[in-house]
Amino acid sequence: MKNVNIRELARELNLSPSTVSKALRDSYEISAATKERIRALAEKLNYIPNAYAGSLRGRKSKNIAVVLPEVADSFFSIAINGIEAAVKPKGYHVIIYLTHESYAGEAAILKDFQSGRVDGVLLSVSRETTTAAHVQELLEKEVPVVFFDRVLEAVPVPKIVTDDFESAYRATTHLIEQGCRRIAYLGLSESLSICNRRREGCEQALEDHSLPCLRRNMLTCSTDATQNFRMVKKLLQHPERPDGIIASVEKLTATVYQACQQLALHMPEDIRLVCFSNLEIATILQPSLSTVTQPAFDMGKAAAETLVKWLEKRTLTAKDVRIVIPSELMVRGSSGK
């Protein structure tokens, strides 16, 4: 069964394609009666406009791309919901692209957008991404890009972030107040904006409390779970092992719990842990996991709203350039008493 197109509708009604087109877009040029006839037939024949023709013609696709490192992560999976919530009422389609934390993947995806495949892009960069050329190139083609969470500071586009420095500072201070003196930080990447800010927040808190910040306690994890486990275990077997951990990476939660179990270290007596995470099951872990809970939904929503504003040519005001939505420190069993 072939698809009905505008020409067929026109033929059926003894009208011209242009009249039909106008009627369907509710143009003032067309009489109410004609509009009604046309709409009725379109409905009856189940006419569905060809998206490609429209996009080719009008250079608007009503698609926005969401480019993410991965989706098996509570932050991103929730952020997607926020994005959809913001964008659906405006009639945009959300298309999710996964980089799998690879810079090459990310660059290839953005490259593809240069031909106008999408109207705009929401981007959270991969852990490997250090340069911005691929984003710049896209911007030169006048495809709007809005960063969220993992941003590239060098690129002059709107950024929606959380208060990574402050929340890491708060989490670290909390650990110190609980009596921790040797605090370790586990990051995801040396280059990622969020990881560096969190590390800095952690370091600042240590400094403000005149505590040492040891090189060996500031670690960056790999993509390999086994290796991460070894790394964490080694960290905890050191004669002067840390008594507090700030984990910047949700995935490390399981690793730390397991390592503690194997080494018979008890949380929170022997060691305290706070993890950046939006995992729902944080509460049912034993002990329950203290988290820095990021405003995932709201960040996605804000990012999408900013992009839409841009797409609709409503000039972005200075305050859109950087939106910071605070995270919340949820003290639970792994760091509380």
Add this chain to the structure above:
Amino acid sequence: MKNVNIRELARELNLSPSTVSKALRDSYEISAATKERIRALAEKLNYIPNAYAGSLRGRKSKNIAVVLPEVADSFFSIAINGIEAAVKPKGYHVIIYLTHESYAGEAAILKDFQSGRVDGVLLSVSRETTTAAHVQELLEKEVPVVFFDRVLEAVPVPKIVTDDFESAYRATTHLIEQGCRRIAYLGLSESLSICNRRREGCEQALEDHSLPCLRRNMLTCSTDATQNFRMVKKLLQHPERPDGIIASVEKLTATVYQACQQLALHMPEDIRLVCFSNLEIATILQPSLSTVTQPAFDMGKAAAETLVKWLEKRTLTAKDVRIVIPSELMVRGSSGK
């Protein structure tokens, strides 16, 4: 900066657009020398073909849609990786659409595909979906659809599933062998294929062991977490409360653990639990969670491969009609000793 198109390349080289087009698609008609000149210029000018023009012309988009209930679920987030793995080497793009467990949402998305927006669809239906008209309509437009995991049996298209009946049967039998006599089943929906098969597997196991299958122990959860919590709690407060639970829904893991905690029921002594789940943190829960682990990656991969085969007109053999990949019962602390 405008985008370069084929005409500009042609003008620059004093060639015709069609020559350029052919060269770029490596046609045998074009001399090696010309091909090289064209390719070099395309590279230099960073030529990127307009996807819409190609799709409009050739009625192929090289996009495949993945329509999912949600993405904040370990099964789906892993399945996506399997799909991408299968499809990337074939040059297809994966576009993820979310129904949020809503039939209306699902129908709207599929409707949109009728105009050829995507070449094919991988579908796992929403919990609300009971009818197949929306899928049928799409098939009539000759858009291939392949089901995975949550299938609609009535639609004659390939289905990639796991052995829901058998694995529920195995899990239930396991609970019985551990001494459970009053086993409850928690489902996601009354209509969902997978839920019904799992329930049936559970019931069959009970019957085969001459155990009663009580109405009040076969529950269906809602979308509201608070309500689910109440439901589970009520279940566990019954004078003849169950001593074993098969949970068909990953999200209920936290609910059950919390309810047990509140009611001071200990797993596995007081009650045993097996959950259909691919959550990585199953191992670090206290007690660690026994799971029916679904072959999420392989199911996604198989579904995508089947779809690609169909798209490439390689006739689907009878064995492609239904692929069953077995799940694995992982006995851990919540049901073991």
Add this chain to the structure above:
DNA sequence: TTGAAAGCGCTAACAA
């Protein structure tokens, strides 16, 4: 109020 015609960028018959 309606229609004719051109063109978005690309490809494939067909001609040269």
Add this chain to the structure above:
DNA sequence: TTGTTAGCGCTTTCAA
């Protein structure tokens, strides 16, 4: 081996 031409489905001047 290369070029000419038509057309995918739609919108939008401009003319009737």
